[in-house]
Every structure is written in structure tokens, then in C-alpha cells.
Amino acid sequence: AERQREISVSEFFVKNRHLLGFDNPQKALLTAVRECVDNSLDACGDAGILPSLRIEIVQLAEDRFKIAVEDNGPGIVRAQIPKVFGKLLYGSKFHTMKQQRGQQGIGVSAAGMYGQLTTGKPVLISSRTSPQAPAHYFEVTVDTRKNQPLVLKDEKREWVKDHGTRVEIELQATYKKGRRSVDDYVEQTAIANPHAEITYHPPGGEVLHYARAVEALPEEPREIKPHPYGVELGMLMRMLQDTPAKQLGLALKHDFSRVTDKVVSEVVKAAGVTASTRPRDLSTPAIEKLHKALQAVKLMAPPTNCLSPIGEEAIRAGLQKRIQADWYEAVTRPPAVYRGNPFQVEVGLAYGGSLPGDELAEMYRLANRVPLQYQASACAITKAVLSVDWRGYGLQMSKGALPSGPLVLMVHIASVWVPFTSESKEAIAAYPEIVKELRLALMEVGRKLASHIRHRRKVTDEMKK
Amino acid sequence: AERQREISVSEFFVKNRHLLGFDNPQKALLTAVRECVDNSLDACGDAGILPSLRIEIVQLAEDRFKIAVEDNGPGIVRAQIPKVFGKLLYGSKFHTMKQQRGQQGIGVSAAGMYGQLTTGKPVLISSRTSPQAPAHYFEVTVDTRKNQPLVLKDEKREWVKDHGTRVEIELQATYKKGRRSVDDYVEQTAIANPHAEITYHPPGGEVLHYARAVEALPEEPREIKPHPYGVELGMLMRMLQDTPAKQLGLALKHDFSRVTDKVVSEVVKAAGVTASTRPRDLSTPAIEKLHKALQAVKLMAPPTNCLSPIGEEAIRAGLQKRIQADWYEAVTRPPAVYRGNPFQVEVGLAYGGSLPGDELAEMYRLANRVPLQYQASACAITKAVLSVDWRGYGLQMSKGALPSGPLVLMVHIASVWVPFTSESKEAIAAYPEIVKELRLALMEVGRKLASHIRHRRKVTDEMKK
Numbered sequence: 001a002e003r004q005r006e007i008s009v010s011e012f013f014v015k016n017r018h019l020l021g022f023d024n025p026q027k028a029l030l031t032a033v034r035e036c037v038d039n040s041l042d043a044c045g046d047a048g049i050l051p052s053l054r055i056e057i058v059q060l061a062e063d064r065f066k067i068a069v070e071d072n073g074p075g076i077v078r079a080q081i082p083k084v085f086g087k088l089l090y091g092s093k094f095h096t097m098k099q100q101r102g103q104q105g106i107g108v109s110a111a112g113m114y115g116q117l118t119t120g121k122p123v124l125i126s127s128r129t130s131p132q133a134p135a136h137y138f139e140v141t142v143d144t145r146k147n148q149p150l151v152l153k154d155e156k157r158e159w160v161k162d163h164g165t166r167v168e169i170e171l172q173a174t175y176k177k178g179r180r181s182v183d184d185y186v187e188q189t190a191i192a193n194p195h196a197e198i199t200y201h202p203p204g205g206e207v208l209h210y211a212r213a214v215e216a217l218p219e220e221p222r223e224i225k226p227h228p229y230g231v232e233l234g235m236l237m238r239m240l241q242d243t244p245a246k247q248l249g250l251a252l253k254h255d256f257s258r259v260t261d262k263v264v265s266e267v268v269k270a271a272g273v274t275a276s277t278r279p280r281d282l283s284t285p286a287i288e289k290l291h292k293a294l295q296a297v298k299l300m301a302p303p304t305n306c307l308s309p310i311g312e313e314a315i316r317a318g319l320q321k322r323i324q325a326d327w328y329e330a331v332t333r334p335p336a337v338y339r340g341n342p343f344q345v346e347v348g349l350a351y352g353g354s355l356p357g358d359e360l361a362e363m364y365r366l367a368n369r370v371p372l373q374y375q376a377s378a379c380a381i382t383k384a385v386l387s388v389d390w391r392g393y394g395l396q397m398s399k400g401a402l403p404s405g406p407l408v409l410m411v412h413i414a415s416v417w418v419p420f421t422s423e424s425k426e427a428i429a430a431y432p433e434i435v436k437e438l439r440l441a442l443m444e445v446g447r448k449l450a451s452h453i454r455h456r457r458k459v460t461d462e463m464k465k
Numbered sequence: 466a467e468r469q470r471e472i473s474v475s476e477f478f479v480k481n482r483h484l485l486g487f488d489n490p491q492k493a494l495l496t497a498v499r500e501c502v503d504n505s506l507d508a509c510g511d512a513g514i515l516p517s518l519r520i521e522i523v524q525l526a527e528d529r530f531k532i533a534v535e536d537n538g539p540g541i542v543r544a545q546i547p548k549v550f551g552k553l554l555y556g557s558k559f560h561t562m563k564q565q566r567g568q569q570g571i572g573v574s575a576a577g578m579y580g581q582l583t584t585g586k587p588v589l590i591s592s593r594t595s596p597q598a599p600a601h602y603f604e605v606t607v608d609t610r611k612n613q614p615l616v617l618k619d620e621k622r623e624w625v626k627d628h629g630t631r632v633e634i635e636l637q638a639t640y641k642k643g644r645r646s647v648d649d650y651v652e653q654t655a656i657a658n659p660h661a662e663i664t665y666h667p668p669g670g671e672v673l674h675y676a677r678a679v680e681a682l683p684e685e686p687r688e689i690k691p692h693p694y695g696v697e698l699g700m701l702m703r704m705l706q707d708t709p710a711k712q713l714g715l716a717l718k719h720d721f722s723r724v725t726d727k728v729v730s731e732v733v734k735a736a737g738v739t740a741s742t743r744p745r746d747l748s749t750p751a752i753e754k755l756h757k758a759l760q761a762v763k764l765m766a767p768p769t770n771c772l773s774p775i776g777e778e779a780i781r782a783g784l785q786k787r788i789q790a791d792w793y794e795a796v797t798r799p800p801a802v803y804r805g806n807p808f809q810v811e812v813g814l815a816y817g818g819s820l821p822g823d824e825l826a827e828m829y830r831l832a833n834r835v836p837l838q839y840q841a842s843a844c845a846i847t848k849a850v851l852s853v854d855w856r857g858y859g860l861q862m863s864k865g866a867l868p869s870g871p872l873v874l875m876v877h878i879a880s881v882w883v884p885f886t887s888e889s890k891e892a893i894a895a896y897p898e899i900v901k902e903l904r905l906a907l908m909e910v911g912r913k914l915a916s917h918i919r920h921r922r923k924v925t926d927e928m929k930k
């Protein structure tokens with residue numbers, strides 16, 4: 001008989017490093033930088049600090065680089081540093097239901113693990129939580145067999161910073177300019193985060209300084225409860241098992257968002273129970289009826305404060321800053337829900353000007369303010385754009401290809417949980433509710449484009465007379 | 466400061482069920498059946514038993530089904546049953562380096578977890594390891610918070626079977642006929658496994674019986690050591706740390722395949738050490754030189770006995786059985802290596818006959834004898850087929866589309882570890898070594914097709930005269 005045994009998360013992901021975005025050396029550089037930068041921006045946002053980031057990439061040999069990302073964030077509590085960097089599936093964002101760039105508890109440990117896998121070197125971390133506390137310096141590796149941290153160094157250090165974190169990783173990588181490059185990612189990140197100041201030292205190149213474009217932090221998303229729509233029966237069963245509430249009505253109001261007394265009375269009636277029934281006393285058939293009723297009852301849309309859309313004004317401004325077009329438009333849809341998770345779609349469009357008229361449209365995809373550079377064909381955004389008939393809005397379009405014309409599209413999905421097609425967070429899974437919202441946003445901006453094109457054509461025709 | 470905590474594998478995958486192949490109800494049915502059937506075929510192969518499988522799908526309500534898969538395999542040891550079905554990342558195949566359909570330790574626990582998530586019902590398991598032992602009946606769920614099994618029932622039962630396993634899962638699903646259906650999957654599985662007998666009870670339909678086409682088991686793949694090519698520096702460092710061998714030369718010969726004394730002397734010389742150096746005494750620079758030398762030294766191709774290709778004869782026979790064409794060809798490439806893992810590409814082609822001449826070619830993809838039904842655009846096989854210029858072989862082909870003509874392509878990759886694009890095992894990651902081998906196989910079969918088409922054209926022209 002075969003001998004079964006446990007497989008650790010880390011050894012699983014060593015074998016599957018392509019699932020984490022480390023398939024090849026060029027992508028590895030981008031993923032490692034992105035995971036560190038995402039963490040810095042999240043941490044600053046969470047602590048109410050205007051982010052100042054420093055990104056350094058140094059070439060050590062033909063295929064070996066050292067990256068460093070330093071922030072002015074809240075720092076990491078000393079006792080947590082080993083696990084944060086030396087253990088996969090460990091973090092503060094998975095269980096909090098609000099929009100953040102990170103969500104899995106994997107990112108930076110995976111980057112460090114890839115560095116260790118290809119160079120044998122540990123991750124170097126400096127962190128300080130306040131000017132009253134000393135700064136700490138750690139060298140950490142992942143014991144991949146057990147998914148536990150191995151601390152090679154742990155000492156106090158002098159640091160001029162009052163608070164913040166610096167992460168250094170040495171890894172096998174390739175640096176290429178142009179499309180999908182780290183340079184592109186840094187620039188798009190600066191645009192999607194106008195409140196951030198970024199100093200970027202590319203390998204062997206001049207320092208690029210992205211100044212803060214706005215002096216105010218965007219509204220920090222607030223943590224919420226799941227919305228009932230799309231929550232699975234098994235999730236409801238577990239919530240009713242785990243809830244501290246002694247009455248069903250209180251449990252529903254406490255564990256979900258948008259459940260009012262009116263909603264409670266409607267669904268308990270349909271389930272043949274009362275609002276004061278003990279959650280644990282519910283029979284499986286009663287929970288099934290309750291579940292069905294929750295899907296059918298009229299509920300307010302989820303609260304918007306768990307999401308932080310870029311906003312129509314900032315999208316237009318961001319496009320204007322970098323794209324030489326003569327018409328800019330943006331649409332931010334109201335929040336929607338998939339599987340109990342609020343999400344919000346935004347589309348920006350730049351048209352005309354010096355954009356080439358006979359090439360395929362350029363498309364930028366973002367999720368939770370993070371630019372996506374790879375796996376376009378697997379992405380829900382791409383599928384939605386391809387599914388819209390842009391010829392109805394005045395553009396050319398061949399079957400199965402992006403529309404062509406002097407056009408740049410920027411599509412952003414903000415969510416408390418973005419369903420990516422793999423742990424590398426490169427493309428968005430095509431859940432029907434998400435594709436539907438994407439299409440609505442794209443068609444809305446398409447109609448505005450159509451009327452602009454018609455208007456311009458009319459003006460041009462009149463000028464000819 | 467944010468509070469970090471551990472995330473269990475099971476709660477991670479509940480949130481990410483689309484990563485496991487349970488994105489929508491139609492796919493969920495297919496994935497659940499496939500995970501159970503894969504396990505049965507693997508277990509029978511491992512135990513040297515000619516597989517007899519029974520697959521039942523019963524519709525219980527509009528969107529609720531019960532699936533059952535029963536085999537005559539070796540059964541599962543009673544003490545292991547809870548963890549096999551109630552714990553993700555637990556199995557016998559991840560650490561064994563030979564070709565099997567399963568490789569992650571996730572499949573059937575994920576199917577059970579999805580059933581539990583959508584219906585609240587446990588997985589029902591009957592298993593027996595020999596006629597001398599009693600059969601056991603278990604009802605198991607996954608405690609998703611801790612990734613541990615919860616055993617709801619554990620009792621002896623009467624069973625007419627001498628040995629085998631029966632798995633029943635109730636789940637929210639949709640049953641559709643046609644492309645990507647469970648029916649298609651079962652039929653393609655019967656073809657790729659001519660030694661298996663499969664009795665299939667589709668929902669509300671007649672029983673289909675796929676008789677055994679060959680009376681002999683294919684050669685069972687044998688477990689091997691990794692091949693040095695493509696093994697990362699960090700992996701080598703860990704192997705030298707963990708090896709029981711007291712001398713470097715013995716460690717290399719023991720822990721890798723194809724390392725001879727000649728190879729050892731060549732690489733230790735390049736690393737500036739000797740074959741009798743203690744592995745743990747090696748400095749990091751020495752290991753780096755050793756690693757470099759291992760990549761450069763001339764090595765025999767990996768042993769073929771860890772792989773079980775379908776074979777050119779069986780591929781042609783399989784195609785002939787189901788496709789009405791008038792020309793059949795197959796190519797099985799010699800084994801190659803990516804990241805230390807041996808793999809082998811096979812291509813089958815059916816042409817002409819009653820295949821429609823003006824439609825896109827039909828393409829069947831398989832990995833380790835398992836038919837892949839989804840994510841074609843993300844798959845290395847599709848990318849390789851699209852990258853070949855089939856016009857050079859007498860077919861039509863528009864840019865970015867499959868070739869068109871009276872053509873069916875069947876592409877199989879066999880490997881000790883298939884790099885899938887996600888844990889759902891639906892598409893193959895496009896590692897350069899793999900795409901290269903795919904292209905070589907496709908072009909080889911393309912050249913044979915070209916000469917067949919030329920020959921036929923010549924014959925037709927001569928007949929006109």
C-alpha cells in the first residue's frame with residue numbers, strides 16, 4: 001500500500017514556483033519587486049502614512065541581481081519578522097475583509113524563497129516601529145521542508161529612519177527594458193498611487209524620482225463583513241456553528257453586512273424558524289432554506305467604504321500625465337458582489353491625439369491598484385474587452401483581437417478579495433459577476449467614446465463646408 | 466501594527482476554489498469526477514491491478530448531484546482514510562518521482578471540500594485492502610479552519626468486493642453534454658487508458674460500458690532520482706545538507722540519476738574539491754562552482770522507466786477507434802528534462818477521411834494520460850501548436866488561430882512532475898524546455914503529414930491523367 005504523508009506549503013511551492021510568478025528570470029525580478037512594493041504601500045496605507053519608497057536594483061553578475069525596497073511605513077513587530085519572511089501562508093491581510101494589494105500571506109516569503117533557491121542567500125530585513133525603539137536587522141531563510149523560518153541573524157542596528165522597513169533579496173534574474181519590465185511596473189505603480197513618492201534606482205541606470213502628485217492619502221478602506229449574496233451553504237453552516245451570538249437574528253446581523261431586522265424577519269420566516277432560535281439548533285434543512293432565502297431577499301448593495309477605487313478624476317489625470325491623446329474619459333461603476341465579496345470596476349480611456357490610429361489598442365490592467373503585466377490572455381479583463389463589439393463605438397475590430405484605433409484602455413478592479421488565476425496574482429479569474437460588471441463599464445465608456453467620435457466627425461464635416 | 470497570523474491551506478483554498486477547478490457548477494462536476502477517477506487509475510497501476518472502474522452520476526435536484534467512483538484497487542489503509550480525504554496537501558505521490566496522474570496531495574480532499582461547501586454533506590468512503598480484512602465505511606469532512614479531518618462516521622461494513630475503494634460526493638453542479646462534458650472526459654480517459662474497464666452511469670442516461678481494449682497493464686513507471694539538469698542551486702545546497710552520504714562523490718551518485726564516477730571527477734575538479742570531501746564541509750562558493758559544473762557536464766538523458774508514454778501504436782489505435790479519418794500518424798519523442806524532471810512529448814494526428822476540410826483542427830490535450838478540458842488558451846500545448854507554421858505542411862492557418870483542415874491533433878505530455886498553470890491541473894505551464902520539445906514533436910509529425918499530402922496529391926494528379 002502506498003505511504004501517504006503530509007506535504008508542506010513551502011515544498012509544494014518550491015516545486016510550483018511558476019504558480020508564484022517565478023517561472024523565468026525576467027518575470028522573477030518583476031515579481032520580487034512587486035511583492036515588496038505592494039507590502040510597503042499596504043503597510044503605509046494601513047498606518048495612515050504618506051508612502052515614501054525607495055527601490056534599488058543592482059546587477060551583481062550576468063544573471064544575478066540584488067533588489068532592495070525600503071519604506072517609511074510602520075515597520076514590523078520584531079517577534080513577527082521571522083514568520084512574515086520565513087513562512088508561507090502567514091500574514092495580516094487574508095482574514096481582513098478590505099481592499100489591500102496583498103491578500104494571501106505568501107508574497108514576500110515566496111520572493112525570499114526564490115532568492116534562496118537560486119542563490120542560497122537569505123533575505124535581509126531592517127525594521128523599526130518607532131523612534132523610541134531600536135531598529136532590528138534580521139537574516140532569514142525558509143526551512144522549506146517544514147515551512148518554518150530559520151533565523152541566521154537577529155541583532156540591533158543603528159538606523160537613521162524613525163520607522164519603516166527595508167527588504168533585500170539576492171536572486172537569479174534578468175533585467176530587460178520595455179514592455180513588462182520592472183521600469184514599466186514602477187511607472188504604472190506611481191500613476192495608480194499618486195499619493196506615493198517613489199525613488200527608483202534601476203540597474204546601471206539613472207535614478208528616477210516620482211514625486212508625490214497629491215498630498216493626501218486616499219480614503220483607507222474599512223474592514224467589513226461578507227455580503228450574503230453568493231456566500232456558499234457550507235460557509236453559512238460554519239458561520240452559524242462558530243458565531244458567538246446566541247440568537248439567529250443577531251448572528252445574521254453580526255456576521256453579514258446589510259442584514260437589517262426586516263431582512264432577518266423575511267428569511268427566518270422562509271426557513272420556518274424565528275429570530276431567537278439558537279444558531280446551533282438549526283437543522284440542515286432549515287439552514288438550506290435560510291441560505292436560499294438569503295440569496296433571494298432584497299438587500300442593499302455592499303458598503304463602499306471597504307473599497308478604494310482610484311476615482312474618475314485621478315484616472316483621467318493619470319492618463320493625461322503619460323499619454324498624448326486629445327480626449328480622456330473615465331467611468332467608476334458602483335460596487336457589486338461576487339461570492340459575498342464587494343468589488344468595483346473602473347475604466348479609463350484615452351483617444352486620439354498622437355496615438356497611432358492603425359494599431360491595436362493598448363490595454364493596461366490593474367487589480368487593487370497593482371499593475372498586471374503578464375497572463376493577459378488568461379485575464380477576465382482581456383476576455384471582457386474582447387467580448388465587447390467596439391465597432392458599434394466607431395472603432396475597427398477583428399474577431400478575437402483587441403479593437404484597433406488611437407486608443408488606450410485602462411481597466412481597474414478593486415475588491416476585498418481579487419480572484420486571481422494563480423497565486424502569482426497576474427490575471428483575474430473570469431467569475432460571471434465580474435465579467436458582467438467589466439462589460440457594463442466598458443460599454444458605458446464605449447458609448448461616451450462613440451458620441452465623442454460622432455461629434456468630432458460632425459465638427460470636421462462642418463469645417464469642410 | 467497589523468496582526469499577522471497563520472492561514473490554513475484549506476481556508477486558503479476555500480477562498481480560491483477556482484484555483485482547484487471548482488469555479489462553476491459545470492466544471493465542478495467534471496473536476497470532482499476526474500480527481501476520483503485519477504486516484505483509482507493511479508492506485509490500480511501502483512498495485513499492479515488491471516483497473517475496473519464504475520462511475521455513477523445521479524441528479525438529486527436541479528443543481529445538485531451525487532457522484533460515486535468505485536474501483537477494484539488496493540484500497541486505502543484504514544488509519545490513513547481520514548487524512549487522505551480530510552486534509553489538503555496529504556498524499557503518497559508528491560514525494561515520489563515517477564509519472565502518476567496525481568501529484569499534489571490535494572485532489573480528492575478538494576472535491577470533498579467543495580461538496581461540503583455547497584451542500585454541507587460529508588464524503589462517504591468505503592475501502593477494503595484485502596479479503597482477509599473487513600471493509601470500512603467512513604464519513605469525513607474537512608475542518609477548513611485547521612486543515613484537519615473530522616470523522617463523522619467510522620464503522621465496519623459488509624462488502625462483496627475483495628479489495629477496492631468507493632468514494633461518494635454530493636455537490637452543487639450542472640450536467641451538460643457535448644464539449645468539455647463529463648461524458649467527453651470519460652470517453653477520452655477510456656481511450657488514453659486502453660487497459661482500463663469503465664462502466665459509466667450518466668445522469669438519467671443509459672449505462673455506457675468501455676470494455677478493456679488490452680489485457681496487459683502498461684509498464685508501471687519506476688521511481689527515480691532528479692536529473693541534474695535544471696536543478697536549482699538552493700536545491701543542491703539542501704541535498705548536500707540532508708544527504709546521509711559522508712562523501713561528496715557518493716552523495717552526488719546517490720541523490721541524482723545519471724551521475725557516474727566520470728561525471729563526479731569532472732565536476733569536483735571544476736569545484737576545486739575532491740570526491741571524498743564531506744558534503745557538509747563544502748563552502749558556498751564551492752557549491753556554486755559544483756552547481757555550474759553539473760549544468761555544463763555531458764550527462765546521459767534521464768532513465769525512461771520513470772515515464773509511461775502511451776506509445777505510437779496505442780495512439781494510432783486510439784485515434785482510429787474514434788475518428789473517421791483515412792490517415793493516422795503518431796510520434797513519441799525521447800525523454801527530455803526541465804528543472805531536473807524527465808518528461809516526454811507524444812503527438813498523434815488523424816487526417817482526411819470524413820473530417821471537415823474547412824474547419825479549425827480539433828485538438829486534444831493530455832497530461833500523464835489525463836484529458837485536459839479547460840484553459841486551452843493558457844496551455845503550453847496550445848501555445849506550441851499556434852507557434853508552428855502549419856502552412857509549410859500543406860494546411861491553412863490564420864495568425865493566432867489553430868490550423869484549419871481535415872485534422873485532429875492529440876498531444877500528450879508525460880512527466881514525473883507536470884508543471885500546471887494552477888492546482889486545478891487544467892493547462893500546462895509554458896516552460897521553454899517543454900515548449901521546445903512540443904514544437905519538435907509537432908514539426909516531426911507535420912513533416913510526415915506534408916509528405917502524405919504531397920503523395921496523395923501526386924496520386925490524384927496521376928489518376929486524372
Ligand SMILES: Nc1ncnc2c1ncn2[C@@H]1O[C@H](COP(=O)(O)OP(=O)(O)OP(=O)(O)O)[C@@H](O)[C@H]1O
Nearest residue numbers: 039043084091092093102103104105106107108165
Ligand atoms: N514593508 C512592510 N511593512 C509592514 N508590514 C509588512 C511589510 N511587508 C510585509 N508586512 C507584513 O507581513 C505580512 C506578510 O506579507 P506577505 O507579502 O508574505 O503576504 P501578504 O502581503 O499578506 O499577502 P500576499 O501574499 O498577497 O502578498 C503582511 O500581511 C504584513 O502584515
Ligand SMILES: Nc1ncnc2c1ncn2[C@@H]1O[C@H](COP(=O)(O)OP(=O)(O)OP(=O)(O)O)[C@@H](O)[C@H]1O
Nearest residue numbers: 504508549556557558567568569570571572573630
Ligand atoms: N481510490 C484510491 N485508492 C487508493 N489510494 C487512494 C485512492 N484515492 C486516493 N488515494 C490515496 O490518497 C492520496 C491523496 O489523494 P489526493 O487525490 O488528495 O492527492 P494525490 O492524488 O496524491 O494528488 P492530486 O492532488 O494531484 O490528485 C493519494 O496520494 C493516494 O495515496
Ligand SMILES: [Mg+2]
Nearest residue numbers: 039102107108
Ligand atoms: Mg504581500
Ligand SMILES: [Mg+2]
Nearest residue numbers: 504567572573
Ligand atoms: Mg488525486
